[in-house]
Amino acid sequence: MTVPDPDRGASIGGTTERIEQFLRDVRPPTPAIVIDLEVVRNRYRTLQALLPDVAIFYAVKANPAPPVIAALAELGASFDLASPGEIARCREIGIAPARCSFGNTIKTEAAIADAAQGGIDLFAFDSVGELEKLARAAPGARVFCRLLVENRGSQWPLNHKFGCSHEMAVELLLRARKLGLRPVGASFHVGSQQTDPLEWPRAIKGAVRVFRECARHGLDLELLNLGGGLPAQYRAEVPPLRVYAGEIEAALAVEFGRSRPRVLIEPGRHMVGDAGLLRSSVMLIATKSRHAQRRWVYLDAGRYNGLPETYEERIRYRLRTPRDGGAAGPVILAGPTCDSTDVLYQRADYHLPLDLGVGDPVDFLSAGAYTASYASVEFNGFPPLRTYCL
Numbered sequence: 091m092t093v094p095d096p097d098r099g100a101s102i103g104g105t106t107e108r109i110e111q112f113l114r115d116v117r118p119p120t121p122a123i124v125i126d127l128e129v130v131r132n133r134y135r136t137l138q139a140l141l142p143d144v145a146i147f148y149a150v151k152a153n154p155a156p157p158v159i160a161a162l163a164e165l166g167a168s169f170d171l172a173s174p175g176e177i178a179r180c181r182e183i184g185i186a187p188a189r190c191s192f193g194n195t196i197k198t199e200a201a202i203a204d205a206a207q208g209g210i211d212l213f214a215f216d217s218v219g220e221l222e223k224l225a226r227a228a229p230g231a232r233v234f235c236r237l238l239v240e241n242r243g244s245q246w247p248l249n250h251k252f253g254c255s256h257e258m259a260v261e262l263l264l265r266a267r268k269l270g271l272r273p274v275g276a277s278f279h280v281g282s283q284q285t286d287p288l289e290w291p292r293a294i295k296g297a298v299r300v301f302r303e304c305a306r307h308g309l310d311l312e313l314l315n316l317g318g319g320l321p322a323q324y325r326a327e328v329p330p331l332r333v334y335a336g337e338i339e340a341a342l343a344v345e346f347g348r349s350r351p352r353v354l355i356e357p358g359r360h361m362v363g364d365a366g367l368l369r370s371s372v373m374l375i376a377t378k379s380r381h382a383q384r385r386w387v388y389l390d391a392g393r394y395n396g397l398p399e400t401y402e403e404r405i406r407y408r409l410r411t412p413r414d415g416g417a418a419g420p421v422i423l424a425g426p427t428c429d430s431t432d433v434l435y436q437r438a439d440y441h442l443p444l445d446l447g448v449g450d451p452v453d454f455l456s457a458g459a460y461t462a463s464y465a466s467v468e469f470n471g472f473p474p475l476r477t478y479c480l
């Protein structure tokens with residue numbers, strides 16, 4: 091089997107020649123996101139080749155730009171949707187509802203009804219309250235229960251707000267059947283930017299217990315959703331994709347054997363993160379005293395207009411400036427708003443060139459995921475990030 095190179099087209103510092111040419115020719119006003127769609131396509135092809143029997147549902151929340159969705163749709167992707175807005179966007183592009191899953195476990199009854207009336211027939215839940223809404227608004231729909239799992243190794247954990255215990259999941263799946271729904275399976279999420287491939291085998295081992303316990307009660311589940319978590323490349327190295335795929339396939343074989351269910355996976359960050367670059371500009375460089383050890387570097391992109399994942403300095407992007415290579419010194423990086431929480435990196439030991447000046451670009455590499463989709467509409471009057479898809 092020939093597996094495409096997931097980094098094909100990469101060149102300078104993790105970006106691509108197409109992005110570099112665009113930046114030189116267009117000089118877009120900052121802050122802005124630039125996405126190379128060929129990298130997105132290649133990530134999909136590579137994942138498909140490594141997991142040929144797993145259906146890929148792109149997590150639209152990672153980057154909902156219509157060209158990104160359309161590019162993946164052309165390749166045959168399905169889509170994990172979190173809101174009526176994302177559903178509407180996929181409808182506008184012409185994506186069939188059979189290729190969509192309403193994967194948010196927190197939905198309004200009106201949103202469920204609208205999705206069901208539009209043809210979507212696969213919904214997530216993790217509580218009895220959500221089940222009852224589904225039974226009323228989408229009678230007979232296929233539903234799957236999200237399991238609570240450990241998120242060790244994740245740089246953006248998701249194991250507090252979502253999911254329920256395995257014991258409760260069995261009870262809820264049986265309850266779903268009594269409510270007239272069609273309980274088809276279970277899902278889990280090992281945490282976004284998961285750096286440990288072994289978290290999937292651990293979660294699969296737990297999920298198979300739910301399948302077996304449901305079977306004891308005459309309920310045969312047929313679907314396992316592996317969720318998201320596949321990483322992008324930030325400052326810290328992560329294992330190659332083939333290692334993740336190998337651990338997943340081995341665990342499915344060991345735990346399910348010949349009774350393997352239909353398997354889904356919901357990549358978001360991995361699919362688009364490394365395809366994008368966020369270009370910002372220096373607005374101000376300042377020190378707070380004559381004896382200060384670090385400069386404050388204020389950028390026109392911050393926590394509220396593109397970089398919310400710097401919260402607690404969890405996602406640490408690789409940075410690039412046109413003055414790299416010379417003498418550098420430690421900095422504190424902050425955004426442009428009149429808010430004291432708009433500080434990006436204070437503890438992560440970033441160094442930037444000593445001759446960096448106001449107006450110089452600062453590029454955040456591998457910034458195609460959870461940037462434009464997270465930007466506020468108009469906090470402090472700053473507009474959302476512009477996105478350019480090449």
